[in-house]
Amino acid sequence: MAKKDDCLGLSLSLRCPENLNPDPLPPPPPKRLAAAAHFPLSLFRSPSPFMQLQKISRTDAFQTAAARQAEPRTFLGGIDINRTLTVVGCDGEDEDEEGMVTSPNSTVSSISGKRREREENDGERAASSSMEIEEDGGDAASRKKLRLSKVQAAVLEETFKEHSTLNPKQKMDLAKKLNLRPRQLEVWFQNRRARTKLKQTEVDCEYLSRCCENLTEENRRLQKEVRDLRALKLSPQFYSNMTPPTTLTMCPRCEHVACAATPSRQPPTWAAAKPVEPKS
């Protein structure tokens, strides 16, 4: 992976005419987020002021299927952490899904660390897969991918809206609340941030594309204007009304420019003065 410091210095801070950009650019993101805001595209290697995981003004349209389907606010807070989630579901569909809900082992260990946690998860998975081997009669130990229930997804979405990252305490609390492993929450938030960023990148690319189109059109218009002016300049009528060309003289001391050749004008006092000898 390319180091984040290898930025080319190209930033997305292109500004178009105001009428092109009704949304004011948000303030630069926090340092950590700014580092995370590098575009995956090779064209955009420096932090984008557009991209903010916490404040996604142009990404409101982005909602996961879970968020679209569910009504988070109705679910949020409606979960009794002392009850299993299968009871919380409000329709039969959910209950059906709960059957395949994840977190077969929600043993929240007092881990402190990714590596160790991964190792422990690996150990758990190895144990569970060994059980499967016993049950299934020797099935290969493949990783289990279990979909989150609508309720879990809705709560996670709500939490993500509040803060796109979790501190350890929040992670543990939420893990208990949702009956998930902390590692699952970690993964979900990482994937969610990645999806948000991807969506934001798409929006930004679309926006820049529009900017590019407008600038191209502006460039075309200006070039035409230049051509017209040159054509006008070459025509005899252009010179007939022109005043005689003037000679511009620059003061060597103060670098002011004065018009010296027009007969009606007096030359500047400094123009008649003896040139200043450069100091050695």
Place this chain on the structure above:
DNA sequence: GTGCCCCCGCCAGTTACGTCA
């Protein structure tokens, strides 16, 4: 103050699985 090591959190990229048309 500086360098080294370890831990931790995050990220980009990838893999693998579940769902659906």
Place this chain on the structure above:
DNA sequence: GATGACGTAACTGGCGGGGGC
């Protein structure tokens, strides 16, 4: 039922920062 596309949970390896020594 088979299949490909798609969404996403989970994994991997790397990087930067913080803390201890």
